[in-house]
Amino acid sequence: MLSLRPSRRLCHSAAAAAISCVNSSATVSSSVQNPKRIEEPALIKLKSERDPEKLFHLFKANAHNRLVVENRFAFEDTVSRLAGAGRFDYIEELLEQQKALPQGRREGFIVRIIMLYGKAGMIKQSVDTFSNMHLFGCKRTVKSFNATLQVLVQTRDLEAIQAFFLEMPSKFHVELDVISLNIVIKALCEMCVLDRAYSIMVEMERVGIRPDVVTYTTLISAFYKSNRGEVGNGLWNLMVLKSCLPNLATFNVRVQYLVNRHRAWEANRLLKVMIKIRMKPDEVTYNLVIKGFFLIGDLKMAKRVYSALHGNGYKPNMKIYQTMIHYLCREGEFGMAYTICKDSMGKNWFPSVETIIALLKGLKKNGQIGRANVIVNLAKERAPPFSSSQINAFKTIVSE
Structure with a gap:
């Protein structure tokens, strides 16, 4: 006689499955009708927050969030808006918090902190960050030195810039490079301390830091603008003598100097020299030479250079x-x-x-x-x- 028990079990199983399916559908339906609120990503919230206090607390709460911490724009935007609101206390608290975290042991990250302090105009905090790098286990190299020097240049404090440049390397065992030299040379030239800028170039060369084309171009331009053409020309000759060949920017500086002194024919000869040595002139070069001939009233040559521009495969630009x-x-x-x-x-x-x-x-x-x-x-x-x-x-x- 056949037993009915298996059939009953089967019926019960089917019923249970049906009930389970119904319950599952009800659950899905319920979740669709009452969805959980999805949190906005931190980066979006930071970008849209306009209240400085809320922005500060939001960034602070995400100090360990790599998506926030490693996002350069989020960092810079937050600091910029807090600086705009005059909340430098918030900026300092946020950046000091970051230095104490694991990322504070990476020099690249500390360089960002130094530059952010600089953009906020917090020069002291920027210099202090460089001086105290060893306290939070971060190796100090010329990379962080140059970043701090670049920030310090903003002050236009000649004594402070020179002291940092000359004293800090030996104090912290940092080996300067040509970028360090170029930063301080440019700063001194902008402050019209040209003789000091030149002497620093000479001093650095004695200790093994060889000036590059950027160094020479910066100095040549500064001396030309100060109507000290003889020094500018001497630097040009020195550069070539030391096998440091001028680049396009250097040639354009010299062409500009000649044009300003109504020496258009010399400027034009220099343009031809550039072509001869395969130093391709650019639109700036041509524009300067064209202007030079107009300034001396030589329309024929100005038009000829304009035509030559097209003949050499260039197209005029707006200038x-x-x-x-x-x-x-x-x-x-x-x-x-x-x-x-x-x-x-x-x-x-x-x-x-x-x-x-x-x-x-x-x-x-x-x-x-x-x-x-x-x-x-x-x-x-x-x-x-x-x-x-x-x-x-x-x-x-x-x-x-």
Whole structure:
């Protein structure tokens, strides 16, 4: 006789499964109807928080969150906004907290702290961070030294900069490099302490830090701007003598110096030297030489260099267009100025308002109203660079 028990078990199992399925569906339905609130990522919350106090507490609460701590933008943005709110106490508390955490043992991270203090204008805290690196187990090298020196330069305190540069390396056993030299040379040049800048270059070379092209270019530029061309030229010769070849920036500094002294032909010869030694001039070089010939009243050569620019595979940029249009208008060459201006504006490169006004007046004076209207319409079509009042001024010049 067959037993009915297995069938009953099967029925019970099926029923249990059905009930389980129903319960599961009910649970899913319930969870869909009543979803749990999903927390916004910390980075999004930090970006959107506008209250300085809440921002401070939010960042502090995420001190161990790698997504926050390792995000350079989040760090810089937070410090910047707190500085803007004048909450330097919050900045110091946050950054000191970070130094005490494991990431504080990495020099790259400490460099970021040094630079953040610098951006907030907290120079003392920046220098203290460098001086105390050993207290939180971080190795100190020229990388952190240069970062601190760069921050200290902001003070324009000559004594403090020189003391740090000359005393700290021996105190903390840091070996300076050419980047250290270039930072302090640039700072001294900006403060017009040129002789001291030169002497530091000489002193550093004696101890084995060889100046590079950046060092020489910075000094040459500074001496040229101070009307001490003989020293600038001497530095140029010294650089070449020591097998440190000038780069494009160095050539452009020299071309600028020659142009400023109305020595356009010498500037042009230097441009040819660049081409001869395969030092490719750039738009800055050409713009300077073009301007140089305009300044001495040699329109023919200015136009020739402008044409050579195209022949050498270059395309004029906004500055070259501006130079050409401006000086052509000054010399009464309104036809060519119009053609260049039209080309420039067609590429969304716009001359200054003063230059456009000079061109419109010149075109009108010469009876070229149609061309003047073309320029006005181009300005109107691309209105964002010009205000409505400026457009109206253009129209008035043509219609009067």
